[in-house]
Amino acid sequence: MSDRASARAPRQRRARGAQESLGAIVLGFELVVVFLGSLVVFGLHALPPAAALGGGAVLIVLMIVAIPLLRFRVGYWLGWFVQLVVVAAGFLVGMLFIVGAIFTAIWAYAMIAGARLDRRNAEIRASGQAADHPSESVEDSEPTHKENE
Secondary structure (H helix, E strand, O other): OHHHHHHOOOOOOOOOOHHHHHHHHHHHHHHHHHHHHHHHHHHOOOOOHHHHHHHHHHHHHHHHHHHHHOOOHHHHHHHHHHHHHHHHHHHOOOHHHHHHHHHHHHHHHHHHHHHHHHHHHHHHHHHHHHHHOOOOOHHHHOOOOOOOO
């Protein structure tokens, strides 16, 4: 059994882009804020208890589902939907407008900066691969000067 285990190559982790990583970080921190916000809505009796806590739980589940889905486009759309719902919660408790606006701004920045970093990293990888694998070898492209000597 140990021969088999040593023969297997270690599993490589999937490379995650900057946009995916930043989006996961923002949604992860926002989970805590949404939980606390649902407790505030419950405590201020802005909604019935089942709606306040159940709505917060549904939003938290959506965020937990969105994090691994960030490898696909649907994850980003789900993240934008979550931001919209958090801002809309401001109609229940006014301070949640501010919280929603702050997290929406952080989400937007993470999406823009992450996409910019991913594009730049792709360009660097592409230029690095071009340098590693030139179409012609250097010996073939350089003329020999022995004829002139």
